[in-house]
Structure formats: structure tokens, C-alpha cells
Amino acid sequence: MSVHRLTLGDVLGEHRRGRPLGTAAVDGDVRLTYPELDARVDRLAAALAADGVGAGDRVLWLGRNSFRVLELLLAAGRLGAIFCPANWRQTADELAHVLDDLTPSVVVWEESEAVEKARGQVSLDARWVRSGEEYEAYLPGSATAPSIEVSPDAPVLALYTAAFDGRPNAALLSHSALIAHSMSLLHVRQMEDGFAFLACGPLFHVGTMMFTLATFQIGGKLVFTPAYEPAEVCRLIEAERCTQAFLFGPMIDGLVEANSGGAHDLSSLRFVSHSPAWDAMITVDDSPWCASGMGGYGQTEVGGMLTFLGLGMGGAGQAGRPSPLVHVRILDPAGEEVAPGEVGEICARGQSVFSGYWNRPELNEAKAADGWHHTGDLGRREPDGTLTFIGPRLRMIKSANENIYPAEVERALKTHPAVADAAVIGVPDERFGQSPKAVVVLADGASATAEEIIEHVRGEIASYKKPREVEFAAAIPKRGHTPDYDALDEAHGGGAYPGT
Amino acid sequence: MSVHRLTLGDVLGEHRRGRPLGTAAVDGDVRLTYPELDARVDRLAAALAADGVGAGDRVLWLGRNSFRVLELLLAAGRLGAIFCPANWRQTADELAHVLDDLTPSVVVWEESEAVEKARGQVSLDARWVRSGEEYEAYLPGSATAPSIEVSPDAPVLALYTAAFDGRPNAALLSHSALIAHSMSLLHVRQMEDGFAFLACGPLFHVGTMMFTLATFQIGGKLVFTPAYEPAEVCRLIEAERCTQAFLFGPMIDGLVEANSGGAHDLSSLRFVSHSPAWDAMITVDDSPWCASGMGGYGQTEVGGMLTFLGLGMGGAGQAGRPSPLVHVRILDPAGEEVAPGEVGEICARGQSVFSGYWNRPELNEAKAADGWHHTGDLGRREPDGTLTFIGPRLRMIKSANENIYPAEVERALKTHPAVADAAVIGVPDERFGQSPKAVVVLADGASATAEEIIEHVRGEIASYKKPREVEFAAAIPKRGHTPDYDALDEAHGGGAYPGT
Known part of the structure; x- marks a missing residue:
């Protein structure tokens, strides 16, 4: 065994010893110390192993936020297996895709029509365990987890994301990757001994999961609540003296409203400055993460x-x-x-x-x-x-030998005061192969000529990236948050893209 | 190549891009930005490679603190080689041991009689490069470092320590180990963007090296000074707006004295509270590292x-x-x-x-x-x-089936107010194999009986660990900071240790 090994199981093993009285997880009536969490993870790992879960096998969670998400992750980790908390609010078809794609050996689920319908749609040889009493009965009375040597490089968490072809893909993160990310967050957020995180965003999303994992890494307290509910979030922050919660913009406004009159003491919360009313309720935090307004770039x-x-x-x-x-x-x-x-x-x-x-x-x-x-x-x-x-980087236009990314040109177009929305496509060009063309939606009551807009873009970015043509439209067709380029090509003469 | 790779060279590659104007190192008249440091490291790596330095080979530094220590570490790292900054203030015999043991391919050295004498004592096929002009001439005008795939698990730094058998051993630390340690220090010390560290302790010791490496990890500024000199340290803290320096107890007192009257503005220094005069000169830091008085346990x-x-x-x-x-x-x-x-x-x-x-x-x-x-x-x-x-854990006494560590018993003995110093040995015991015996030095003017002292220890630790006998002595013979147990055994009848 390598003296350099560090897995999530090793972290839990340290916390069991180093924080014998420390609260690991709070969820409704459930309160677990680190030794209690460790013992439950052992029992759960033994149950999963008895159902044949081994290295590389998948365990799926379909439900709301719960301390069981943490337990399942850690138990899968003990076995070298992969745990996936998936969005259970998807349609039955979407859930069926997850089941077909991930082929989990064990599914732990909360009651939901869509889940039951999806279960009927797929042929899957999995053990289904209902969260709650059935789950508790699934855990053996006492058990030691099978002694398995797990590599820190083994994937342990799968999160669905990145629907490139219309279907999401499950990103696999190893013990080492999760621990490394936690360390960077511990540093930038200045998460110190005694940190308590309220997981009030969805645990199937990396934004909430990353703070859950970093709090676990430092042996802090995790407070789980099924979903964001302003009054309950206020109550939990006060009751558990939470240091941080998963919150941004509109969620914060919701809390300010729910706590008007100061019914709850939210001063334990060290968070981003947002509004005078909010800043007065909490402790504005000066860590680089909070002082920078939680800025940065990331992805699952x-x-x-x-x-x-x-x-x-x-x-x-x-x-x-x-x-x-x-x-x-x-x-x-x-x-x-x-x-x-x-x-x-x-x-x-x-x-x-x-x-x-x-x-x-x-x-x-x-x-x-x-x-x-x-x-x-x-x-x-x-x-x-x-x-x-x-x-x-959805697509690229090739003009002469130059690469032009529509997103960059669109960004420049939108800095023109008269432009409300814009999209850029490539149109066939005899001389250059392609040239960029802008489809522009003007702001209400605003006016601008194509020449003015092209001239504006030329002042913002390299001249060869400026549109040769501008066409005005009432709206940009969208696919989710991004322009529907296929529809734009069809409507506005796009084509001749590199590689086509 | 693995997408997970992170070596010291990769960190430098990021800083070259991410901090094109950032100062990496200051040393006397030398000021290097990160791109300049990167270019020098490339040239140095090319020179080392031309001298045959490759994966696993050693490069030795014998000299005072210098920015060249950082350069040599990074250049060795580019080649998969190992860099060792050794204590050049050792005797010629000790230096000859280092040369014989490490068998470096290249030695960079500063003028010293002991070094020259040691060089004459050993037969070593190494390239010797004198620091200063000779070193500068050793660097090719411009060069790209050989393109070598270095594993993060490759050792890159060797520090002599742990003289178990009277001769020190060189502890090997990998890229991964150094990066991991830096991350923990970044976190606990809250080393943020813009951190500037004054390396005024010896770079051959892990205490100064660990802060040097963590500062490098975050792209901070490293200020090198040949050795601790209070007036110069004060000047540098002010001139370079240092956030931290390698300082403790008596060194801090020296700065307070050197800066009496407040000749230098030391307010950029964020450090441990020490005395009213010191606290008034600096900014007392509230990071866990400083607030805890730099407490913890460590070793090279x-x-x-x-x-x-x-x-x-x-x-x-x-x-x-x-x-x-x-x-x-x-x-x-x-x-x-x-x-x-x-x-x-x-x-x-x-x-x-x-x-x-x-x-x-x-x-x-x-x-x-x-x-x-x-x-x-x-x-x-x-x-x-x-x-x-x-x-x-220098040795162990075995009494019946119990393990007794002298250090633990000595700690308990020293809590008795009459005891100035104490050491514990094992003496042969017919019934138990061995039994513990204390050698005690009383404090000036204090008195205590053997029985009183034994009774005191019984109140501090498990009864079976208490000495059966106490012998009073004028002094405890020492080997460095620890008792000379061989001399104590000989003088006081020790023997029958487990394994002998």
C-alpha cells in the first residue's frame, strides 16, 4: 500500500479519529457524528458489496438532497465504485436515458411518478432501494466494509452534464480530483476548522456538491435540506450556526424577504455582500472567494x-x-x-x-x-x-486562414447600445471560403445601420472578425441559452463551415 | 501525457503566462519577473542536461541563500533530476560525507575553505560551478530546456536531516509531495494573491523552504537574503513590502531592537503576535497559522x-x-x-x-x-x-508485555516542580524483563525524595510506566538535544532492551 494514498475513505478515517464528537451531518431529525457516519458508511458498503457492487460499478441516487447522498458517495468510494446523484425532477424519458446509460447495480430512490415510469421503461438488472425505512432496513445491523485497496485515481463521483448531442453525459471525478478541488476551495474560500455548510442547492449539481465535499474535507458540519425553501433555510442557518449556504442572487433576495424583521439570527453566515438589508443580517466575508463576488470560471x-x-x-x-x-x-x-x-x-x-x-x-x-x-x-x-x-465554443467560422468564433463577435456586437441580441453565422464566400454574418435584434425604440454596427465591432476586436453583413431580425432562435445556429444557417444562408 | 499532470515546471509555466509582469524573485540587485525566471530556468536546464544531468541525477548547492536555489530546483525538476541545497557551514568531513553520499553530477558552490577541503577529500566525477560570474557564464545565451516528460511522483528535492546513525540522510520529496504541502500551507496560513516572503532563514532547512515553495505555488514574490541580519531584514521588509519572513522568538527580538524608533515601516508584515513593541510595528495576522502561534507537528x-x-x-x-x-x-x-x-x-x-x-x-x-x-x-x-x-521515539523499554517510551516518562517527570532535567532508561528485571529507572537532576535549591517523584509520575501517566527507581545526578549527558542513552545505560546499569 502506498504511503501517499489519500482517498475519500482515508479522509473519513481521519475524521473519525480526529473529530470523535464532531457533527458530520444534520438532516431533519438525523444528526451524525463522524464516528457514527463512518460506522453507517461501513454498513452501507457491506450491503452494497453483498449486492455485487465492486470496483467500477455504479450506484445511483434519484431523490432530493439528503445525508444519504454523502453516505452513498463514501460507501461507493470504499468499494472502488462510482456514485451518481442524478436530477430526479427530469421526465421519465430523461430518467430512462440515465438508467440505460449508467446501468447502475443499485438505485436508491425517493417516491416519484417519473422514476417509477422510467423504471418500467428500461430493462435493468439493478437492486432498487427506496429511501427511508427500506433504506434503513437495507443496512446490516453492524458490519465492516470489505477491505478493498482503492486507488485515489479511481472515479468515485459521476455527475450528468454537458448535453452535447442533446443527451447529457456523466462526468467521472476521481478521489484525487475531488480532494484537489476541495483543497483549492478551502484555500480561496478560507474554509477553516468549524465550517458549517448548508446544502440548500441541488446535490446533483457541482455547485452545491463542491462545497459539500470541501466541508467534508476539513471535517466540518454538513446540513442537508431537501430543497431551497426560504423560511426553512433561515431557521437552519440560525439553528446550526451555518457558516455558508448555497445561495446566489434571487435566492438571497428570498431570504431577505423571509427574514424581514430579523426573526432569525443569520450572523453566523459569512457570505457575499449583496444588498444593505442582507449585509445587515449576515457577516460580510472578506475571503477572496466572497470578496470577489464568487467570480471565476468552472465546469463539472x-x-x-x-x-x-x-x-x-x-x-x-x-x-x-x-x-x-x-x-x-x-x-x-x-x-x-x-x-x-x-x-x-x-x-x-x-x-x-x-x-x-x-x-x-x-x-x-x-x-x-x-x-x-x-x-x-x-x-x-x-x-x-x-x-x-x-x-x-459551439462552432467556428474559417475566413481565409483565420479562425473566427461566433461567441467573440456576438460579445462585441452586444456592446453596441442599440443591439439587444445578436448571433453570428458563417456564410459561404468565394474569396475567403467563409465570411461572418451578423443577425441582430435591435433594442426597443433603438436604431442603427448595418454600417454603424460593423464599424462598432471593428473598434472592439480584430478587423478580420467583423461581420461583412448585418441582417436585422425580430428575435434570435434559441436552443436553451445559446443561439440555434442550425436554424440561423437555414434562415440566413449559413454554410461552408470547416470540416463540413 | 496525462491531463492530470502537475509538476513544479507546470506551475512555473502557468505563472509565466498568468503573471507576465509579476516579480518572482528579488536578491540584491537581481529582480526577475516570472517570464524571466522561466527563461533562466530553461537555460540552466539546458546547461545541466549538457553536463549529463538526467532523470534521478543529483545537483548540489553549497552556499548561502540565493535566488539560484530556486532556479536550480526548478531546472532540476524540468529534467526529472533531484536538487539538494546542503548546509555549507558544516565541517569539511561532514561536507565530504554529503558529496560521497549524494554523488552529485553538478555542484554549484560559494567560496568556502571547508568546501574546497571537502572537494579534495573525495573522488567525485562532478562538474563544479562557482556561484556568481562563473554560474552566469555557465548558462547558455538562450536555450530551450530539453523536452522531457517528468512524472509528478519523481523526487525533485533532497534535504539532509535525521542523523539516526550519526550521519544525516537525504529525504527525497516529489513534485506531488511539495505541491501538496504548499497547498496545506496556503490554506492554513491564508497565503493569498500578492504574498511576498522574505527567505531569511536557511534554505537547506524545511522551515524556510516550505514557505518559499508555497509562495512560488501561489505566484508570489520571493525575497532572498544571504542570512538573517536584523537591519537588512528590516530594510527588505519595508522595501519589498514583505507579507511574511522566516522568523521566530529571538529573531523577532533582534528585529524589534534593530528597528527601535521605527526607522523602517514593517506594517506590510502580517505575522504572529510576540511582544507589545513587535505588535505595534507589524500587522498581527489572524490566519489559523499565525493565530495559533505557528503550532503543529512536522518533520522534513x-x-x-x-x-x-x-x-x-x-x-x-x-x-x-x-x-x-x-x-x-x-x-x-x-x-x-x-x-x-x-x-x-x-x-x-x-x-x-x-x-x-x-x-x-x-x-x-x-x-x-x-x-x-x-x-x-x-x-x-x-x-x-x-x-x-x-x-x-529513540528507544523503547519492555516491562512484562508493556511498551514504555522513555520520552513519555521523562515528560511526566519534568512536570514535578523540583525536577530540572530527567532521563529514563530500562534496567534488567528478573520478573518483568526490564523495568524503568529515572535519572533526575534537581532544580537549584529544590529537594524531593525518590518516592515523591515516583508518586508524582504515577499521578500523570499509567502506573506501569512509573520508574521503579530514581537516581539523582548532577547533569544528564546529552547527544545534541536528546539524552545520551548509551552513556546513561553504562553509568546507571541499563540493558536488556527488546531486540538486543
Whole structure:
């Protein structure tokens, strides 16, 4: 066994010894100390092993937030298996896709029509355990987890994300990656001994999961609540003296309203400044994470945050600088680094990078081309070395020998005061192969000519990236949050893209 | 190439891009930005490679503190080689041992009689480069470092320590171990963007080296000064706006004296509270590292600190809790974990643990027995889970079936007000094999009987550990800081130790 080994199970083993009286998890009436959590994880791992769960096998959670999510993650980790908390609010079809794709050996679920319908749609040889009494009965009275040597490089968490082809993919994160990400968050957020985190965002999303894991890493207290409910969140912050909760913008406004009159003492919360009423209720935190307004750039595939504004405050780039455990390059489609100020794909290497998607060998090869994780997002190094996130790298226009990313041109178009929305496509061009064309929605009551808009873009970015044509439209068709480029191409004459 | 790779070279590659204008190193007239440091490291690596330095080869520094120590470490790292900064103030014989033991391919040295004498004593096929002009001429005008794939698990730093058999051993630390240790220090010391460290302690010692490396990890500024000189340290803190320096007790008193009248503005320094005069000169820091008085337990073999008081403030154990990247067990000589409250050897696993000593296969096997790094030090888990460091595990007494560590009994003896110093040996015992015997030095003017002292110890620790006899002496013979047990055995009838 390597003296360098550190798995989530090893972290739990340390906390059992180092925090014999420390509260690990609170969830409704449930309160577990670290030794109690450790004993339950042992029992759960023994039950999973008895159902045949071994190295590389999957365990699926379909339910709301619960302390059982933490238990299941740690028990799967003891066995070298992979735990996936999935969004149970999806449609039956979407859930059936998850079941078919992940082929879990054990599914722990909460009552839901969609889950039951999905279960009927798939042929899956899995053990189904209902959360609650059935789950408690599933745990043997007492048991030692099977003694299995787990590599820190083994994937232990799967989170569905990145629906490139319309279906989400499960990003696999290893023990090492999760621990590395937790360390960077402990540092930038200044999470110290005694930290208590209220998991009031969804645990199937990396934003809540990353703080849950970092709190676990430092042996703090995790408070679980099924979902965000303002009055209950206020009550829990006061009752459990929470240091932090998963909150942003509208959620914070909800708390201010729910706590008007100061019914609950929220002063234990050390968080981001938001509004005078909020700032008066809490303790405004001066850690780099909070002082920078929780800025940075991240994605599930790097465990959460790849860069932190708190590591580059005052810099030109709103994404700041990388976590100390990763390094970043801005690469062009040929894998060459672009010069500072130029836009390319944000690529990274380091300890918190994921281990690929479950069951997507071809996609994984492309994502890890040349030994760099390709985020699929565009970014830029500013002259001071800080990073700016531009937008998703959905497609590329090739004009003469130049690469033009629609997201960068759209960003420049939207800085024109008369432009409410914009999208950029490539149209066939006899001389250059393609040239960029803008589809622009004007703001209510505003007016601008195509020439004015093109001239504006030329002042913002390199001249060769400016649209040769501007067409005005009433709206930009969307697919989710991004322009529907296929529809735009069809409506506005796009085509001749590189590789087609 | 792995997307997870992170070496010291990768960190430097990130800083070159992320901090194009950031000052990496200051040393006298020398000021290097990160891109300049990176370019010099490339040139130095090319020069070392031309001298045959490759994976696993050693590069030795014999000199005072210098920015070249950082350059040499990073250049060796680029080649998969090992860099060792050694104590050049040793005798010629001691230096000759280092040369014989480490067999470096390249030695960079500063003028010293002892070094020249040692060089004459050994037969070593090494390239000798004198620091200063000769070193500058050694660097090619411009060069790219050879493109070598370096594993993060490769040892990169060797520090001499742990003279178990009278001769020191070189502890090998890998890229991963150094990066992990830096992360824990970044967290506990709250080292943020813009951190500037003044390396005014010796760089061949882990205490100064660990802060140098953590500052590098976060892209901070390193200020080098040849050695601790109070007036110069004050000047540098002011001139470079240093956030921290390597200082403790008497060094701080020296600064207070040197800066009486407030000639220099030391307010940039964020450090430990020490005295009213000191606290008025600096900014007293509230990070867990400083607020806890820099408490914890460490050794070179774990990269510096294994535990931090700042992770267990208010706890019973003065060593606090382990860094988030290691885990600790207190083991008996058979490798079994002892109960909380019992003394055993502090053993650890985790990311910052060393890769063994250079050229000591048998010792390394013993140090890593059962997959746990054996620190050679005794400790105890307090009931609240925090850790207490007891003392070095120099030897063990076996009485009946019980293990008795002299260090633990000595600690208890010294809590008696009449006892100025004490040492405990094992004497042959017909019934029990051995029994503990105390040699006690009384405080000036104090008196106590053997019975009173034995009774006192019985109140402090388990009864079977109390001395059966107490002999009074004028002084305890010492070997360095610890009792000379061989001399004590001879003078006071010790013997029959387990294993002899």
C-alpha cells in the first residue's frame, strides 16, 4: 500500500479519529457524528458489496438532497465504485436515458411518478432501494466494509452534464480530483476548522456538491435540506450556526424577504455582500472567494472551479487565475497556443481534471487531445495574464486562414447600445471560403445601420472578425441559452463551415 | 501525457503566462519577473542536461541563500533530476560525507575553505560551478530546456536531516509531495494573491523552504537574503513590502531592537503576535497559522508540517490536527493502532509524505512498514481527537508485555516542580524483563525524595510506566538535544532492551 494514498475513505478515517464528537451531518431529525457516519458508511458498503457492487460499478441516487447522498458517495468510494446523484425532477424519458446509460447495480430512490415510469421503461438488472425505512432496513445491523485497496485515481463521483448531442453525459471525478478541488476551495474560500455548510442547492449539481465535499474535507458540519425553501433555510442557518449556504442572487433576495424583521439570527453566515438589508443580517466575508463576488470560471469536468477571480482581483480578466492545482492554456483548433489577447479554447491540465465521461470513449479522446482537457469553452489571456471567459465554443467560422468564433463577435456586437441580441453565422464566400454574418435584434425604440454596427465591432476586436453583413431580425432562435445556429444557417444562408 | 499532470515546471509555466509582469524573485540587485525566471530556468536546464544531468541525477548547492536555489530546483525538476541545497557551514568531513553520499553530477558552490577541503577529500566525477560570474557564464545565451516528460511522483528535492546513525540522510520529496504541502500551507496560513516572503532563514532547512515553495505555488514574490541580519531584514521588509519572513522568538527580538524608533515601516508584515513593541510595528495576522502561534507537528520527511494547531485550536493536543492532505495513525511497535490517550508512534499516509531517503533501501523499508510512514516520533490522540507530540521515539523499554517510551516518562517527570532535567532508561528485571529507572537532576535549591517523584509520575501517566527507581545526578549527558542513552545505560546499569 502506498504511503501517499489519500482517498475519500482515508479522509473519513481521519475524521473519525480526529473529530470523535464532531457533527458530520444534520438532516431533519438525523444528526451524525463522524464516528457514527463512518460506522453507517461501513454498513452501507457491506450491503452494497453483498449486492455485487465492486470496483467500477455504479450506484445511483434519484431523490432530493439528503445525508444519504454523502453516505452513498463514501460507501461507493470504499468499494472502488462510482456514485451518481442524478436530477430526479427530469421526465421519465430523461430518467430512462440515465438508467440505460449508467446501468447502475443499485438505485436508491425517493417516491416519484417519473422514476417509477422510467423504471418500467428500461430493462435493468439493478437492486432498487427506496429511501427511508427500506433504506434503513437495507443496512446490516453492524458490519465492516470489505477491505478493498482503492486507488485515489479511481472515479468515485459521476455527475450528468454537458448535453452535447442533446443527451447529457456523466462526468467521472476521481478521489484525487475531488480532494484537489476541495483543497483549492478551502484555500480561496478560507474554509477553516468549524465550517458549517448548508446544502440548500441541488446535490446533483457541482455547485452545491463542491462545497459539500470541501466541508467534508476539513471535517466540518454538513446540513442537508431537501430543497431551497426560504423560511426553512433561515431557521437552519440560525439553528446550526451555518457558516455558508448555497445561495446566489434571487435566492438571497428570498431570504431577505423571509427574514424581514430579523426573526432569525443569520450572523453566523459569512457570505457575499449583496444588498444593505442582507449585509445587515449576515457577516460580510472578506475571503477572496466572497470578496470577489464568487467570480471565476468552472465546469463539472474540472470538479467545479478551474479559475478564481479571487486569485486575480484587480486584473483585467473577470475569471481571474487558475486554482493552484491546475494550469491553463488557450489553444487554437490545431492545438497551438494562441497569443495573449487572442481568443481560443480554454484547455487545462492538473489534479482536479475529470477522468472522462462514463461510456463515451470517442468523446473522451477528443476532450483529452494532446494531453490537455478541452473545456469546450472559449477564453482569452489578458495582457496582465488573467483570464476572460468568452462563451461556449459551439462552432467556428474559417475566413481565409483565420479562425473566427461566433461567441467573440456576438460579445462585441452586444456592446453596441442599440443591439439587444445578436448571433453570428458563417456564410459561404468565394474569396475567403467563409465570411461572418451578423443577425441582430435591435433594442426597443433603438436604431442603427448595418454600417454603424460593423464599424462598432471593428473598434472592439480584430478587423478580420467583423461581420461583412448585418441582417436585422425580430428575435434570435434559441436552443436553451445559446443561439440555434442550425436554424440561423437555414434562415440566413449559413454554410461552408470547416470540416463540413 | 496525462491531463492530470502537475509538476513544479507546470506551475512555473502557468505563472509565466498568468503573471507576465509579476516579480518572482528579488536578491540584491537581481529582480526577475516570472517570464524571466522561466527563461533562466530553461537555460540552466539546458546547461545541466549538457553536463549529463538526467532523470534521478543529483545537483548540489553549497552556499548561502540565493535566488539560484530556486532556479536550480526548478531546472532540476524540468529534467526529472533531484536538487539538494546542503548546509555549507558544516565541517569539511561532514561536507565530504554529503558529496560521497549524494554523488552529485553538478555542484554549484560559494567560496568556502571547508568546501574546497571537502572537494579534495573525495573522488567525485562532478562538474563544479562557482556561484556568481562563473554560474552566469555557465548558462547558455538562450536555450530551450530539453523536452522531457517528468512524472509528478519523481523526487525533485533532497534535504539532509535525521542523523539516526550519526550521519544525516537525504529525504527525497516529489513534485506531488511539495505541491501538496504548499497547498496545506496556503490554506492554513491564508497565503493569498500578492504574498511576498522574505527567505531569511536557511534554505537547506524545511522551515524556510516550505514557505518559499508555497509562495512560488501561489505566484508570489520571493525575497532572498544571504542570512538573517536584523537591519537588512528590516530594510527588505519595508522595501519589498514583505507579507511574511522566516522568523521566530529571538529573531523577532533582534528585529524589534534593530528597528527601535521605527526607522523602517514593517506594517506590510502580517505575522504572529510576540511582544507589545513587535505588535505595534507589524500587522498581527489572524490566519489559523499565525493565530495559533505557528503550532503543529512536522518533520522534513512530510515536506514540513504534518499537523497544524490552527486546524484544532482550543483542542487538548498542542499539535492540533493533520493537514487535509494526510491522515495519521498512532501505532504500537507491532503496527496496531493504540487507543486514544495512549502513546505510540506517529504514523502517516498522504500526499505530502516523502519518497524515502536517498540511497537507504533498508531504512526506507522500515520507515514505510505496513504502508505507513513511521515518523520516529511519539504522539497521542487526545480524547477530543487532537494530537499531542510527546518526543522522539529513540528507544523503547519492555516491562512484562508493556511498551514504555522513555520520552513519555521523562515528560511526566519534568512536570514535578523540583525536577530540572530527567532521563529514563530500562534496567534488567528478573520478573518483568526490564523495568524503568529515572535519572533526575534537581532544580537549584529544590529537594524531593525518590518516592515523591515516583508518586508524582504515577499521578500523570499509567502506573506501569512509573520508574521503579530514581537516581539523582548532577547533569544528564546529552547527544545534541536528546539524552545520551548509551552513556546513561553504562553509568546507571541499563540493558536488556527488546531486540538486543
